[in-house]
Amino acid sequence: MLRKKSTFIAAAAVVASVFASPVLAQTYPNKTIRLLVPYAAGGGTDAIARVVAQGITAQLGQQVVVENNGSAGGNLATQQAAKSDPDGYTMLMANQGPMVVNPHLFKNVKIDPLTAFDPVTLIAEAPLVVVVPENSHITSVKQLVEEAAKAPGKMTYGSAGNGSASHLATLLLAETANLDMVHAPYKGAGPAITDLLGGRLDFMVTTIPSVFGFIDSGKLKPLAVTTSHRTKRLPDLPTIAESGWPNYQAAAWYGFAVPKGTPPEIIKTLRDATVAAINSPEVVPRLAIEGAEPVGNTPEEFAAFMKQESARWAEVIKKAGIGLD
Amino acid sequence: MELLGDLGLGFATALSPFNLLYCFIGVALGTAVGVLPGLGPIATIAMLLPITFGLPPVSSLIMLAGIYYGAQYGGSTTAILINLPGESSSVVTAIDGYQMAKKGRAGPALATAALGSFFAGTVATVLLAIAAPPLAEVALEFGPAEYFSLMVLGLVASVALASGSLLKAFTMIVMGLLLGLVGSDVETGTQRFTFDMPEMADGLNFVALSMGVFGLGEILRNLEHEHTRSVMVKHVSGLMLSKADLKRIAGPVLRGTGLGSVLGILPGGGAMLASFAAYSMEKRLSSNRAEFGKGAIEGVAAPESANNAGAQTSFIPMLTLGIPSNPVMALMIGAMIIQGITPGPNVVTDEPELFWGMIASMWVGNLLLVLLNLPLIGLWIRMLTIPYHLLFPAIIAFCCIGAFSVNNSTFDVFMMALFGLVGYALIKLDFEPAPLLLGFVLGPMLEENLRRAMLLSRGDATVFVTQPLSLGLLLVSLGLLTAVLLPNIRSKREEAFSE
Structure with missing residues (x-):
């Protein structure tokens, strides 16, 4: 009896293993x-x-x-x-x-x-987008870089956090254009955008959906996108590469x-x-x-x-x- | 006139059978999670988020909003009947609500909570409709310096309103502040007190901490005495308020609604802070001061109006600016983005049906809640009369699901269990856990904003007193602190808290 049972189990196991691999691959998922x-x-x-x-x-x-x-x-x-x-x-x-x-x-x-x-x-x-508050006198990335270069350590930018895409894209710009600016990290883009709207930050690089509403209503001015080509969402917006730093690219x-x-x-x-x-x-x-x-x-x-x-x-x-x- | 047209559109949207159904589901679910201790609106909304993908945006947001303000109603039922806050914003309702129930006045207490909430909800709905856009501008004026001063006020207020020993309240706040330090430093990203465990890199989980200290701690205490927990009243009668009662609650409801509405709009505020602040204010203003802590109807009316008003007005910065004032609003923003709507000022103009439909649904939802919570109160009491040995495992299971679902992390479940023991120890030692939670929430925000303000001012500390809003908030804090420390007021305070 016992023998019979174990034979059956063994047989079942063999059958199962024969079926297992090829059938699984064919029927995945x-x-x-x-x-x-x-x-x-x-x-x-x-x-x-x-x-x-x-x-x-x-x-x-x-x-x-x-x-x-x-x-x-x-x-x-x-x-x-x-x-x-x-x-x-x-x-x-x-x-x-x-x-x-x-x-x-x-x-x-x-x-x-x-x-x-x-x-x-x-x-x-x-793409990420470079934005400034509506009342900022800065109108282009070129101007932003020139002003930052003129007064090292004066300009402040916000980010969604240390090491976030928004922080790194700004760092890349700072390194590309050799700028010295102050970084204010936040817990997520939301609170940083509030301070940008209130004019307490000079600019920010962030995702399009996080600021699209504000761009639409004119509360924030977009300057450029970070990708090597323009985006369909904001087709009139130049790229940073177009603005004078042809090697700049971040997404x-x-x-x-x-x-x-x-x-x-x-x-x-x-x-x-x-x-x-x-x-x-x-x-x-x-x-x-x-x-x-x-x-x-x-x-x-x-x-x-x-x-x-x-x-x-x-x-x-x-x-x-x-x-x- | 334009407002009437907009509201007309809103009501047409909110009253469509489909949306009405989801509004009902939302408020019923909200009441249920409010009644059940441990499970709050945050965990519920987070868990339901995936379900909303298949729904139209308006219906899903109406339902999610319903859960949030519905929980404000449900939470009071548990607080009043078994002295266990069903929801964090009902913590103070338990103080006087339970005393009223003990004296056989559970009916009036529940009616006060429901009617106060309804009144506050109605006012907040109107406020939301008229004032949303201009009021959002005030929130925009709040920079790091203002936030810092607001947090100082919050901390001072939480010491002032804590019952019992000042020293113990202070200890709890400091403990909360210390627990809040765990995690990554926002400025530099350095890990603090994480013991190299990535699970702690984002700090201790708020849901795990609060469910542990409040939910599990309370359950452990209750398990000590097999028969002590019982719903005070199995059949609540006398839901009608007497003329004298109405007269007593009119002032507190009005003041609570006003204070709650303001605190709800301010980022970082919301229902919980509103209820605490309203209770402490009422305690100072009321002519029945001596009765507080012993079943004063004002002590139920004020916080219950305030938490509902706060819950609803916290939608103002969310809907008009896309800024979350509390975790629930952050979840709502997530729900909107998933639905393809960018939260921000454009919602009012681009999605009028959604904006006004949601506002109108809040009033409809509040009406449904009064119906749900007064005539059907028996149903919710039945939910609470479920015997301990059946109820507790269920609550603990819900708590575990809630703690787990935030990050899909078992670590948080163990953390909650640990804080359950902490909560039990605190109760045994007669320490109030509420200030601990406030310290835990406000501490990191306080630090973050202090350092950010200093960063933006390039190290100039005068920024806190040169900004008028910030200076005002600091002066109020100073005044409050002096008042608490003054010998004669202090003795009165102790008198008021001693039972």
Whole structure:
């Protein structure tokens, strides 16, 4: 009896193992996929994550569930994703901060995001915008730089926090144009924008959705966008590159990555579904609201892009001496 | 005339069957989470955020707003009936509300809370409609120096209004300030007291701390005595207020509404600060001062009006400037962005249906809440009469979900458990946990704004007294501090607090 039972179990195990791998790969995905977002619910990244997750759900016929964890600059979510099974059921929203900035900024990042993950695709890039209060006499980036150069240490800029995209983009401008300005970090863009509106800050570089309403109502004056090309959301606005610093380029970007070792065919399925989703008529306009334009490159291109970004920001961070701890 | 047209559009939007349904769901849910201790509107709204994606923007925001002000009503029921604030802004309601219930006056206490809230809600709705844009300009005048002085006032006020020993209240505030220091320094990003744990890099979780100290601490205490917790009154009668009662609450309701409306608009304010401030003000102004702490109806009317007014007027900076004055508003902004609406001054003009629909829905929601909370009070009491051995595991489970859902972090759940023990110890040692929480919230803001003001003024400390708003706030704080420390007022204060 006992013998019979164990034979049965053994047989079942053999059958299961025979079926397991090929069938799983063919039927992927056959359960819910979770998307770890290293930012708090409600922010710009979260909005993009949810919109694209919905698009992928429609493509793959399996629910993509967003899990937010914005603690420790997103490092916790990144670590959690890196430790997950590389079976295609865990994805990470791979952004500038956690992927290429934090390792240079924090001492206690326990993983190297560039080697712990396999890139899937760069979803979208969004420009940041340079804004000044409505009553500021400054009308162009050129003038802003000239005034800052004339009086070192006099001009104050706000940012969404130490090491945020908004801070780094301004640092890059300061380094490119060799400026000495005072940085006032805030907890998020919101309170910094209040002080900018009240005229207590001279200027700020921030995401388009965070200030679009104020630009629209004339309470803030936009000077330029940070990307190498103009944005559709504010088509009349020049780029910083056009304004006299041709090498200047900074953007907030959003991508997907999966734990290292995920089978290539699964990565391909995810990439194809993502590319189809970000170009679908439901998703494109919602990305546009965030000021983001869809990219959808190959995993190799995304990997090369991240490597280049990592090297670039490492230098900016090192020069500015803003490394934490 | 234009205002009437706008409000007409608002009511047409709010009263459409679909939106009315979501308004009802919002306020009913809000009352439920308000009644249940431990689970607050922040955790609820955060948990419901994903559900709102599929809804039209107006309906989802109407529902989320309903949860917030609905919780202000529900919270008072628990505070009055079992001396356990269902919601943080009902902490002070428990002081006199529970005493009233003990004396068999639970009905009038509940009616006062509901009617006071309704009156305040109506006033705040009108205020929101008329004054939203101009009042938002006042908030814009608040720079770091003004914020700093406001926080000083907040801290001084919280010592002044704490009951019991001044020394103990002061100790609690300092402890709160110290706990608030944990996390990354905003200026430099340096980690403080985090023991190299990334879970603590953003500081201690507010939800975990408050649920632990208030919710779990209270539950632990209650578990000590098996039979002490009981709903004072199983069948509340006498919901109608007598003429004498109405006369007594008229002043406190008016003053509470006024103070709450102002504190709600100011960033960092909102329902909780409003209720504390209103209670302490009433205690100084009332002619029935001696009755405070022993079941004064004024002590229920003032904070309950204030917290509801504050909850609603905190929508003003959010809707007109896109600036969150408290965590709930931050969540609302998130909900709007997800829906493709950029919060800011353009909402009023670009999305009139949303703006006015939400305002109108608040009044409709307040009306629904009075109906929900008075005739149906029995239902909520039933919820509280669920035996301990069934209720506590449920509350603890809700608390755990709430603490977990903020960051999807189990660390926060353990943190909450730890603070539960801290809360229990504090209760046993006769320390009030409310000042601790205020210190915890105001401390980091105080530091951040102090350093930011100094940064912007390039190290010139006179900035706090050369700015008229800041100077005014500091003078008020000084006055309050002197008043508390003056020997004769101090003895009176102790008299007032001793039971």
